[in-house]
Amino acid sequence: DGGITQSPKYLFRKEGQNVTLSCEQNLNHDAMYWYRQDPGQGLRLIYYSQIVNDFQKGDIAEGYSVSREKKESFPLTVTSAQKNPTAFYLCASGFPGTAGYTFGSGTRLTVV
Amino acid sequence: AQSVTQPDIHITVSEGASLELRCNYSYGATPYLFWYVQSPGQGLQLLLKYFSGDTLVQGIKGFEAEFKRSQSSFNLRKPSVHWSDAAEYFCAVTGINNAGNMLTFGGGTRLMVKP
Numbered sequence: 001d002g003g004i005t006q007s008p009k010y011l012f013r014k015e016g017q018n019v020t021l022s023c024e025q026n027l028n029h030d031a032m033y034w035y036r037q038d039p040g041q042g043l044r045l046i047y048y049s050q051i052v053n054d055f056q057k058g059d060i061a062e063g064y065s066v067s068r069e070k071k072e073s074f075p076l077t078v079t080s081a082q083k084n085p086t087a088f089y090l091c092a093s094g095f096p097g098t099a100g101y102t103f104g105s106g107t108r109l110t111v112v
Numbered sequence: 113a114q115s116v117t118q119p120d121i122h123i124t125v126s127e128g129a130s131l132e133l134r135c136n137y138s139y140g141a142t143p144y145l146f147w148y149v150q151s152p153g154q155g156l157q158l159l160l161k162y163f164s165g166d167t168l169v170q171g172i173k174g175f176e177a178e179f180k181r182s183q184s185s186f187n188l189r190k191p192s193v194h195w196s197d198a199a200e201y202f203c204a205v206t207g208i209n210n211a212g213n214m215l216t217f218g219g220g221t222r223l224m225v226k227p
Contacts, residue, residue, distance in 0.1 A: 042219040103155035
């Protein structure tokens with residue numbers, strides 16, 4: 001079945017460490033997106049990529065980095081520069097156009 | 113710039129009662145509109161979408177939404193709510209003039225269902 005997979009579901013990080021969240025899709029979608037979700041704040045866009053080897057900053061990119069070396073994969077690295085990284089992270093993919101997004105099931109990151 | 117407003121942060125309804133969740137959008141051209149649902153700790157699932165044509169669209173799980181251009185609204189409705197409908201609901205907008213299909217999301221409405 002086609003879909004989008006995020007791993008791991010839960011992730012714990014010590015302060016000062018970088019951590020990478022995985023996002024893989026087999027939907028042949030061109031575009032991929034990373035969102036951060038905090039209680040009561042809806043979805044905030046971190047980074048997005050519309051084609052391989054290209055990506056753009058979203059509204060809250062500081063402290064995060066991404067890569068898009070393959071169409072299927074769009075990993076997100078939360079760096080030590082991100083001051084408040086504890087949150088729920090959602091990855092999505094879609095075609096530029098009208099179809100909307102397909103979302104992964106999310107990764108909950110906790111800094112300990 | 114495009115934007116979406118969901119005026120109600122929380123809504124509580126009794127099981128079996130009807131439901132309407134409000135969504136108002138701002139978009140400079142013909143909008144494409146979406147409703148998503150999110151269960152706790154899960155990703156977002158598409159309920160329904162509107163691109164053109166009939167302004168009343170049917171979705172999954174018995175939901176429907178009506179596009180009203182004159183009111184810039186896309187309200188979500190369900191005639192009879194089930195306890196399993198308790199979740200957070202997000203409205204989103206994009207459009208034909210929006211390169212890259214960038215969705216803009218509202219802040220969400222959390223639905224609670226009383227037995």
